[in-house]
Amino acid sequence: MNDKDRRSMPLFSIGIVMKLTELTARQIRYYEANDLIAPERTKGNQRLFSFNDVDRLLQIKDLLDKGLNMAGIKLLLDEEEKEMVTEEVSKKAKKAPANLSDKELRDILKNELNEAGRYGKASMRQGELARFFAKR
């Protein structure tokens, strides 16, 4: 079995994930409702998270602190899933949690916008671009 399989293996209950991510069950479920994560389910309908899910939740928490909203995060994560490109972006977002300057954030977002177009994804409209920045 390779690393990819291991990371995507459904192993943890929401309780474990709560402790691992410092997030409430409410938040975790809410993020799932917004398609930021897609944990597996047991036959009893209980969520089973993979190592990747936990990692993703950590990134989500991070991005949320930086002021991005669900839409913005979803785009970033979607591109990340398409592989490559965001390798550096994700590292930057994950390794520089508490000190990401506005310029860096803008660069990351601009990078994502460019990639989105490169991948034939519908380009964002003005309104959506504005929504990239959350006004909590």
Added chain:
DNA sequence: CTTCTAACA
């Protein structure tokens, strides 16, 4: 006891 969905004195 833990998790789930739905809903809001």
Added chain:
DNA sequence: TGTTAGCA
């Protein structure tokens, strides 16, 4: 987001 109700 919190919190609670009523199930499984």
